[in-house]
Amino acid sequence: MGRYDFDVVFIGSGCGAAPAAGNLAQAGAKVCVLERGTWWGSLQGKQPYPEGLIELAKHLRGLGWSSPHIKKYININKKAGLLEAYIVNGYIILIPCGVGGASLVIGGFLDKPPRDIYDHYPKEITKEAMAKHFDNVAKVVEPAHAVKNTWYMDAIDKSCERIPGITAHPQDASIWWGSGPDKDEERVNAFGCRQKNNDYSGNELTGDNRGSKNSMDITYLQLVLKHGGEIRDLAEVTGIRKAKAGYLVDYTNLSNGSKQTLSAAKVVVGAGALNTCRLLFASRANTVDGLSKISDRLGYKWGFNGDRIGLKYVPNAKLEHGKNPCLFRYHEIASDKYEFDFHQFACSSSALTWLGPLNLLTGKIMPFLSLSREEPIGRIFPAGEVVDIYYPSQDCHRRANIAQKKIAMEVDAIGKPISEEERQRKLAKIERTGAWKGIGAVHPTGGCAMAEGIKEGVIDHKCEVFNYPGLYICDASIFPIAPCCGPHFFIMAHSDRMSKLMIANEK
Ligand SMILES: Cc1cc2nc3c(=O)[nH]c(=O)nc-3n(C[C@H](O)[C@H](O)[C@H](O)COP(=O)(O)OP(=O)(O)OC[C@H]3O[C@@H](n4cnc5c(N)ncnc54)[C@H](O)[C@@H]3O)c2cc1C
Structure with missing residues (x-):
C-alpha cells in the first residue's frame, strides 16, 4: 500500500x-x-x-x-x-x-x-x-471489582435487599485494584506502563494520576x-x-x-x-x-442510553466521598419482558470534596447514574458551529428516578432508622414521581x-x-x-x- x-x-x-x-x-x-x-x-x-x-x-x-x-x-x-x-x-x-x-x-x-x-x-x-x-x-x-467494602458500599447492599425487584451486584471495572486501598502498590502492566493500585479516592471521573485505570x-x-x-x-x-x-x-x-x-x-x-x-x-x-x-x-x-443523572440528598448517611471508588455496585432492575430492565449505579466522587465549606452539603449528596432502556427515537442534526438534538423524555427516566429515590431513602434510613409506617409513607410518595428527563x-x-x-x-x-x-x-x-x-x-x-x-x- x-x-x-x-x-x-x-x-x-x-x-x-x-x-x-x-x-x-x-x-x-x-x-x-x-x-x-x-x-x-x-x-x-x-x-x-x-x-x-x-x-x-x-x-x-x-x-x-x-x-x-x-x-x-x-x-x-x-x-x-x-x-x-x-x-x-x-x-x-x-x-x-x-x-x-x-x-x-x-x-x-x-x-x-x-x-x-x-x-x-x-x-x-x-x-x-x-x-x-x-x-x-x-x-x-x-475487569475486576473493588476488594474492600466501605460503609457506603455495605449500605447500598442492605438497602437493595429491602427493595423488591432491585438487586445490587459488585461491579466489575477496568481498574487495577491491587490488594486494596490500605496498601500502596505499583506494577508495570503487560504493555510496559507504570500503574499504582486504585486508592479509593474516587478520582476516576476526572482521571487518576495513580494510573490505576x-x-x-x-x-x-x-x-x-x-x-x-x-x-x-x-x-x-x-x-x-x-x-x-x-x-x-x-x-x-x-x-x-x-x-x-x-x-x-x-x-x-x-x-x-x-x-x-x-x-x-x-x-x-x-x-x-x-x-x-x-x-x-x-x-x-x-x-443517551436512557441516562438519568440524579443527585439525592441523604442527610443521615456516611457517604465519605473521596474514600470510596467511584462506581462499586450496579443495581439491576428486574423485568418480566427482558433479561434485565436497566442498570444503574450510585457513585462516589472526589469532585464532591472540592467545594471547601460547601463540602458539608456535598458530603450528603448521593449521585446516581441510571442507564435505562430507551426507544431509539432521538435525532441529531447539524446546526451551525454545533448540533441540535431531538430527544423526548421517556418513561425510563421516570422509572430510573423512582429507583434512585428508593435506594437513597433506604440508605438514609440506615444512618437514621425510621418506623415502618414512615417508610411506607415515603415509598408511596416516591411512587407518585412524575416524568422528568434528567439533567445530563x-x-x-x-x-x-x-x-x-x-x-x-x-x-x-x-x-x-x-x-x-x-x-x-x-x-x-x-x-x-x-x-x-x-x-x-x-x-x-x-x-x-x-x-x-x-x-x-x-x-
Ligand atoms: C465521565 C464519564 C464517565 C463514564 N463512565 C463510564 C463507565 O463507567 N462505563 C462505561 O461503559 N462507559 C462510561 N462512559 C461512557 C464511555 O466512556 C463512552 O461511551 C465510550 O468511551 C465512547 O467511546 P467512543 O469511542 O465513542 O468515544 P471516546 O472514547 O470519547 O473517544 C473519542 C475520541 O475522539 C476524539 N475526537 C473527537 N473529535 C475529534 C476530531 N475532530 N479529531 C480528532 N479527534 C477527535 C476525542 O477527543 C476523544 O478522545 C463514561 C463517559 C464519561 C464522559
Missing part, C-alpha cells in the same frame, strides 16, 4: 478506535491515530489530571451551546482540554478529550447488553458472536507505538474526502495551527457519537470530493447506526460505511439502539470484531 501515507488512519483514540488500532498495528498494518486532545497522567510523565475545581475548570476544552436562538461553540482550552461540555436544549452532555478518549475519565464500569438489544442489529451480530470479542477485550482491560493510552495504544505506528495528538480532524483510491483526512495541528492532510487506504472514524456525527455532517456537505453519498439516515437513532448525559449513542441496509442505517455489520468501501466507523455512534448498560465494553468488543474482519480480509 506504498501509495498512501498510511494503511489505516484512525480519527480519535478512544474506546472505539484504540482496540482496532492496536490490533491492526500488531498485525502489521501501518497505522496513524489522529487525536485532538493531549496525553494525560502524571505517572506516565504526561500532563497531570486536574485535581480541584479550579484546575478542572482550566481544563475545559470548550462549550457548545445550542438553543433555539443561539448556536455557538466557545473555545476555552483547545490544547489542554480534558472535557468538553455541550448544552443542547437544556441537556448537558459531557464529552472527553485526550489520547485514550473517554477511557481516561470513565468510572470504568464494564458490563454487557441484555439479549434483546441484539434484535436491533444485523443478523451477524448476536450475543454468541460477540462473546469472543468481549473475551479478547477483557484480557486487556482486566486500564485505559486505552496505557494498553491498546501502546501496541500502536510498539509496532511502529504513529499517534499524533493535538490533531483535530476537520474533514474526510474521497480520493481516486482511498481517502484523504484533513486535520489541524493544534500545536502550531497548520493545516495538514493524510492519505490512507482505509479510515476509521472513532471521534465519539456527537463529534463523529458532526464530522460526517461536514464531510457530507462537501459536494466536490466529500462524502455526499452517505446514508440519509445519518443522525437517526440518536439517544455521559453516554451519547447512535447517529451512525449499524444496519442491514442503507435505508435503515449508515454502516454494515463490519462497521463499513454504505457506499464507501474502506471507510469505517467504530464508536458510540454505531449503536442502532442504546445498549442499556455501560457502553464502553460493548464499543471495544465491536472494535475488536471490526479489526479482526479487516485483518482476515487482507490475508
Whole structure:
C-alpha cells in the first residue's frame, strides 16, 4: 500500500478506535491515530489530571451551546482540554478529550447488553458472536471489582435487599485494584506502563494520576507505538474526502495551527457519537470530493442510553466521598419482558470534596447514574458551529428516578432508622414521581447506526460505511439502539470484531 501515507488512519483514540488500532498495528498494518486532545497522567510523565475545581475548570476544552436562538461553540482550552461540555436544549452532555478518549475519565464500569438489544442489529451480530470479542477485550482491560467494602458500599447492599425487584451486584471495572486501598502498590502492566493500585479516592471521573485505570493510552495504544505506528495528538480532524483510491483526512495541528492532510487506504472514524456525527455532517456537505453519498439516515437513532443523572440528598448517611471508588455496585432492575430492565449505579466522587465549606452539603449528596432502556427515537442534526438534538423524555427516566429515590431513602434510613409506617409513607410518595428527563448525559449513542441496509442505517455489520468501501466507523455512534448498560465494553468488543474482519480480509 506504498501509495498512501498510511494503511489505516484512525480519527480519535478512544474506546472505539484504540482496540482496532492496536490490533491492526500488531498485525502489521501501518497505522496513524489522529487525536485532538493531549496525553494525560502524571505517572506516565504526561500532563497531570486536574485535581480541584479550579484546575478542572482550566481544563475545559470548550462549550457548545445550542438553543433555539443561539448556536455557538466557545473555545476555552483547545490544547489542554480534558472535557468538553455541550448544552443542547437544556441537556448537558459531557464529552472527553485526550489520547485514550473517554477511557481516561470513565468510572470504568464494564458490563454487557441484555439479549434483546441484539434484535436491533444485523443478523451477524448476536450475543454468541460477540462473546469472543468481549473475551479478547477483557484480557486487556482486566475487569475486576473493588476488594474492600466501605460503609457506603455495605449500605447500598442492605438497602437493595429491602427493595423488591432491585438487586445490587459488585461491579466489575477496568481498574487495577491491587490488594486494596490500605496498601500502596505499583506494577508495570503487560504493555510496559507504570500503574499504582486504585486508592479509593474516587478520582476516576476526572482521571487518576495513580494510573490505576486500564485505559486505552496505557494498553491498546501502546501496541500502536510498539509496532511502529504513529499517534499524533493535538490533531483535530476537520474533514474526510474521497480520493481516486482511498481517502484523504484533513486535520489541524493544534500545536502550531497548520493545516495538514493524510492519505490512507482505509479510515476509521472513532471521534465519539456527537463529534463523529458532526464530522460526517461536514464531510457530507462537501459536494466536490466529500462524502455526499452517505446514508440519509445519518443522525437517526440518536439517544443517551436512557441516562438519568440524579443527585439525592441523604442527610443521615456516611457517604465519605473521596474514600470510596467511584462506581462499586450496579443495581439491576428486574423485568418480566427482558433479561434485565436497566442498570444503574450510585457513585462516589472526589469532585464532591472540592467545594471547601460547601463540602458539608456535598458530603450528603448521593449521585446516581441510571442507564435505562430507551426507544431509539432521538435525532441529531447539524446546526451551525454545533448540533441540535431531538430527544423526548421517556418513561425510563421516570422509572430510573423512582429507583434512585428508593435506594437513597433506604440508605438514609440506615444512618437514621425510621418506623415502618414512615417508610411506607415515603415509598408511596416516591411512587407518585412524575416524568422528568434528567439533567445530563455521559453516554451519547447512535447517529451512525449499524444496519442491514442503507435505508435503515449508515454502516454494515463490519462497521463499513454504505457506499464507501474502506471507510469505517467504530464508536458510540454505531449503536442502532442504546445498549442499556455501560457502553464502553460493548464499543471495544465491536472494535475488536471490526479489526479482526479487516485483518482476515487482507490475508
Ligand atoms: C465521565 C464519564 C464517565 C463514564 N463512565 C463510564 C463507565 O463507567 N462505563 C462505561 O461503559 N462507559 C462510561 N462512559 C461512557 C464511555 O466512556 C463512552 O461511551 C465510550 O468511551 C465512547 O467511546 P467512543 O469511542 O465513542 O468515544 P471516546 O472514547 O470519547 O473517544 C473519542 C475520541 O475522539 C476524539 N475526537 C473527537 N473529535 C475529534 C476530531 N475532530 N479529531 C480528532 N479527534 C477527535 C476525542 O477527543 C476523544 O478522545 C463514561 C463517559 C464519561 C464522559
